[in-house]
Amino acid sequence: MSNLIEQAKKTAAYTAVDENFPAHAKVVGIGSGSTVVYVAERIGQLANKAEFVCIPTGFQSKNLIIDNGLNLGTIEQYPELDIAFDGADEVDTLLNLIKGGGACLFQEKLVAVASKKFIAVADFRKKSPQYLGTNWTQGVPIEVVPCAWVKVSADLKRMGAETVTLREGGKAKAGPVVTDNNNFLLDAHFGEIKNVSALHSEIKALVGVVETGLFVNMTDKVYYGNEDGSFECVQK
Numbered sequence: 001m002s003n004l005i006e007q008a009k010k011t012a013a014y015t016a017v018d019e020n021f022p023a024h025a026k027v028v029g030i031g032s033g034s035t036v037v038y039v040a041e042r043i044g045q046l047a048n049k050a051e052f053v054c055i056p057t058g059f060q061s062k063n064l065i066i067d068n069g070l071n072l073g074t075i076e077q078y079p080e081l082d083i084a085f086d087g088a089d090e091v092d093t094l095l096n097l098i099k100g101g102g103a104c105l106f107q108e109k110l111v112a113v114a115s116k117k118f119i120a121v122a123d124f125r126k127k128s129p130q131y132l133g134t135n136w137t138q139g140v141p142i143e144v145v146p147c148a149w150v151k152v153s154a155d156l157k158r159m160g161a162e163t164v165t166l167r168e169g170g171k172a173k174a175g176p177v178v179t180d181n182n183n184f185l186l187d188a189h190f191g192e193i194k195n196v197s198a199l200h201s202e203i204k205a206l207v208g209v210v211e212t213g214l215f216v217n218m219t220d221k222v223y224y225g226n227e228d229g230s231f232e233c234v235q236k
């Protein structure tokens, strides 16, 4: 990974925290991925960090909270959050997202919908010229109950998916990736997605689907870190 990209992620994350962290926040969501590492780092530098609790979106995020000296809570204890920060795999011009590249989409969505404000942080490569599915071509991540993966794969192909792949662990694990919720992941590529809401609803209606990585109309702001060290904030 080039230094420019790492720097872009850090710029996006630090600026997002600096410009949005509520002065009297009590409950804060911390997402997953490599950009959110810098979000947790910045939040960990806040002088009042003992005064709020952080809710993770999975195993990695839980460790980020602990490692940065933040108070750890659960979504069961705190089902209403003041703000949540998370990464994205692709962002369209309406701020809809593809998420789940890191296999954490279900808990990420749970935390996002439970938050009063949801802020995405990303480097410049995540910005789609228009539609989702343009830059992120490995497919929409879809969490499925394990015994349903073959049936759901066939359903997705019937719906028009160009490719459907069961996500596997590669060299790190022979066999499927198992999510933090003990499910499998399918990556289904539909080409450019013109109606994100309709596609999400259609996939979600399939028996066996737990959640899709399409985050429709949930994002308040996106902070992009640019290659030249600047940042861009896009909001609705």
Ligand SMILES: O=C(CO)[C@H](O)[C@H](O)COP(=O)(O)O
Pocket: 031, 032, 033, 034, 035, 036, 086, 087, 088, 089, 098, 099, 100, 101, 102, 103, 104, 105, 108
């Ligand atoms: O959805 C995610 C994990 O499931 C991540 O937020 C997404 O993959 C972005 O990660 P990164 O910041 O490493 O590009």
